[in-house]
Amino acid sequence: MIxxxxxxxxxxxxxxxxxxxxxxxxxASRRIGEKxxxxxxxxxxxxxxxxxxxxxEPDTRELIAAAVRAxxxxxxxxxxxxxxxxxxxxxxxxxxxxxxYGIPEPTGEATAEKPEVILVPCVAATPAGxxxxxxxxxxxxxxxxxxGHTVCLCFDEFLTEKLPEEKWDIFMETVIxxxxxxxxxxxxxTGEPGRMAxxxxxx
Numbered sequence: 004m005i006x007x008x009x010x011x012x013x014x015x016x017x018x019x020x021x022x023x024x025x026x027x028x029x030x031a032s033r034r035i036g037e038k039x040x041x042x043x044x045x046x047x048x049x050x051x052x053x054x055x056x057x058x059x060e061p062d063t064r065e066l067i068a069a070a071v072r073a074x075x076x077x078x079x080x081x082x083x084x085x086x087x088x089x090x091x092x093x094x095x096x097x098x099x100x101x102x103x104y105g106i107p108e109p110t111g112e113a114t115a116e117k118p119e120v121i122l123v124p125c126v127a128a129t130p131a132g133x134x135x136x137x138x139x140x141x142x143x144x145x146x147x148x149x150x151g152h153t154v155c156l157c158f159d160e161f162l163t164e165k166l167p168e169e170k171w172d173i174f175m176e177t178v179i180x181x182x183x184x185x186x187x188x189x190x191x192x193t194g195e196p197g198r199m200a201x202x203x204x205x206x
Contacts, residue, residue, distance in 0.1 A: 052118035
């Protein structure tokens, strides 16, 4: 990845994603979901923030269902003007509508609640917590004011050792692939990736 800019990496990853068999996505999503549900932070959280995944991202629909079954307060993101993001409580799939990107969003009233765990999508990520998003910067802006534990879901096929990093990027506290859980060992969330370690007992 060294020498490539973010847009080049996004294009490369999207081309690669098109050639991956659907069976891989299904099985890898299942394993990632199991790891999320096993996280102590997730188990302890009363309020969690998820997102509705796109076709080439780890499927979050079962995680949303699992959170509802567990009695957790489930928040989903909604894009607003100025490339900002707000959170809305999930109240059922019949209360969703597609946004300009074709992603389902909740239609209810926004809330100022602070989720204890925040699941974050990516195009690519590193074991050190660096994350490459889709390019609009919604999550980087949103997460600056959120104290919740950040968990990036990334297929192992899209995990890489190095990504371009900028001072405004938000680094993830946990990165989960279908093979491993990488836990952050730093309180800092911006400016440097910090150290990560495999959570061997939960991998």
